[in-house]
Amino acid sequence: MNKHILIVGGGYVGLYTALRLQRKLHRELRSGEARITIIDPQSYMTYQPFLPEAAAGNLSPRHMVAPLRRILPKARILNGTVTQVNHAERVVTFQPAEGEPRQVAYDVIVMAAGSISRTLPIPGLTDIGIGFKTVGEAIALRNRVLHLLDVAESTDDPEVRRRALTFVVVGAGFAGVEALAELEDMAKDSTRYYRNITPKDLRWVLVEATNRVLPEVGPEMGKWTLEQLRERGIECKLDTRLESCEGGHVVLSDGSEFDAETLVWTAGVKPSPVVNAGDLPLDERGRIKATTALTVAGTTDAFTAGDAAGVPDVTNPGQYCAPNAQHAVRQAKVLADNIVRRLRGQELVEYRHKYVGSVAGLGLHQGVANVYGVKLRGFPAWFMHRTYHLSRVPTLNRKVRVVVDWTLALFFKRETISLGEMEHPRDGFRAAVATTRR
Numbered sequence: 234m235n236k237h238i239l240i241v242g243g244g245y246v247g248l249y250t251a252l253r254l255q256r257k258l259h260r261e262l263r264s265g266e267a268r269i270t271i272i273d274p275q276s277y278m279t280y281q282p283f284l285p286e287a288a289a290g291n292l293s294p295r296h297m298v299a300p301l302r303r304i305l306p307k308a309r310i311l312n313g314t315v316t317q318v319n320h321a322e323r324v325v326t327f328q329p330a331e332g333e334p335r336q337v338a339y340d341v342i343v344m345a346a347g348s349i350s351r352t353l354p355i356p357g358l359t360d361i362g363i364g365f366k367t368v369g370e371a372i373a374l375r376n377r378v379l380h381l382l383d384v385a386e387s388t389d390d391p392e393v394r395r396r397a398l399t400f401v402v403v404g405a406g407f408a409g410v411e412a413l414a415e416l417e418d419m420a421k422d423s424t425r426y427y428r429n430i431t432p433k434d435l436r437w438v439l440v441e442a443t444n445r446v447l448p449e450v451g452p453e454m455g456k457w458t459l460e461q462l463r464e465r466g467i468e469c470k471l472d473t474r475l476e477s478c479e480g481g482h483v484v485l486s487d488g489s490e491f492d493a494e495t496l497v498w499t500a501g502v503k504p505s506p507v508v509n510a511g512d513l514p515l516d517e518r519g520r521i522k523a524t525t526a527l528t529v530a531g532t533t534d535a536f537t538a539g540d541a542a543g544v545p546d547v548t549n550p551g552q553y554c555a556p557n558a559q560h561a562v563r564q565a566k567v568l569a570d571n572i573v574r575r576l577r578g579q580e581l582v583e584y585r586h587k588y589v590g591s592v593a594g595l596g597l598h599q600g601v602a603n604v605y606g607v608k609l610r611g612f613p614a615w616f617m618h619r620t621y622h623l624s625r626v627p628t629l630n631r632k633v634r635v636v637v638d639w640t641l642a643l644f645f646k647r648e649t650i651s652l653g654e655m656e657h658p659r660d661g662f663r664a665a666v667a668t669t670r671r
């Protein structure tokens with residue numbers, strides 16, 4: 234058959250599809266009858282639900298990513314981005330990390346490019362806003378929060394101090410609430426090492442345009458989460474929009490105005506721009522139009538799933554599957570099996586999965602869960618959150634590393650050092666060069 238399967242994106246869908254294909258097509262891969270290529274800017278898959286824990290310093294960032302080349306020895310990994318898909322010609326334009334773009338031909342394509350932050354044209358958002366989707370963003374935020382505690386401790390200027398200690402998170406979904414709760418917990422914990430900062434000096438503001446928090450866990454648990462956050466002193470502003478944040482001056486639709494050095498934007502996601510750069514059909518929300526068998530509508534040899542795809546939810550007619558990891562992992566399994574079925578001339582099967590609910594961490598020993606209708610809060614929910622994600626993180630190697638990180642955190646206090654200088658590694662050397670006499 235000699236088929237080249239090209240996977241665009243090495244995240245949840247890309248990694249799990251390739252893993253399954255590696256197993257199911259092992260004979261064909263060995264004989265050269267099939268080839269798998271994955272294209273992704275990174276050489277690793279990010280386990281995104283662990284981003285908040287990495288930001289809080291409970292997990293090493295290296296342990297929440299899965300190295301593609303090690304896990305997928307039978308696939309070829311190309312680092313760079315796909316900038317154009319020409320499915321009529323069965324070719325994509327590949328922009329490698331270095332050098333000129335080139336064409337990569339395929340027989341079967343899997344569009345698994347996920348999503349990016351959905352932003353709005355809000356004045357100043359690019360001045361201070363930061364997303365929360367990548368390891369880089371999570372670690373930069375951790376460094377930033379800790380650095381700002383240092384700034385606040387070291388200044389005489391009350392305005393600088395107030396601004397440094399004010400943190401805003403926009404968006405009260407999974408990413409926003411978990412990021413806020415973990416970072417607030419870490420910052421509060423860190424104040425014990427500062428002489429003139431107490432937990433009361435920290436101001437955390439959650440801004441949400443609708444009237445609910447964490448819709449993923451249902452209204453009852455969402456309400457409980459809101460109460461929990463408020464009890465912790467976090468200002469939760471519902472039915473409120475960010476109007477502007479020019480130069481760090483935050484203006485909200487409820488009329489309040491204040492200065493903040495940090496603004497985390499987690500108000501939703503939209504499909505990766507590559508879905509729009511080609512000839513694949515899109516649905517009304519700009520996602521790749523998928524069938525229930527995870528093929529791209531109107532094609533036989535293009536497949537899609539995950540955040541980039543609009544997959545009809547057969548358990549909930551008229552609705553689409555939500556963009557989350559639970560669907561992405563399960564879709565990848567069906568998608569890979571359907572590719573194998575297609576190659577063998579067999580009938581494809583439908584993707585069918587009823588959403589079982591969600592778990593969320595709200596800081597050390599705190600969480601909320603609603604799974605199969607069972608509602609948990611506090612420590613049991615936090616424990617469930619950790620156990621569930623441990624069972625899901627790919628490979629035994631990563632699981633062991635995660636358990637070691639958590640175990641160490643039980644016995645030693647967490648690290649509260651800002652390594653922000655890692656973002657500017659040449660500054661010291663440049664300063665040294667500047668002092669050299671000609």
Ligand SMILES: Cc1cc2nc3c(=O)[nH]c(=O)nc-3n(C[C@H](O)[C@H](O)[C@H](O)COP(=O)(O)OP(=O)(O)OC[C@H]3O[C@@H](n4cnc5c(N)ncnc54)[C@H](O)[C@@H]3O)c2cc1C
Pocket residue numbers: 241242243244245246247272273274275277278279280281282283284285313314315316345346347348365366407408411505507538539540541556557558559560561592593
């Ligand atoms: C902070 C956070 C917490 C979350 N927590 C949960 C949770 O607890 N439970 C849950 O179910 N879901 C959670 N999610 C959502 C979940 O992580 C996503 O739904 C899931 O990652 C989607 O999988 P995907 O494969 O579609 O996309 P991704 O996993 O994002 O993978 C997409 C990949 O495509 C690559 N890519 C993008 N563009 C291109 C291009 N042009 N060319 C090549 N490659 C490209 C990207 O680099 C990336 O590696 C969370 C998300 C975040 C951000």
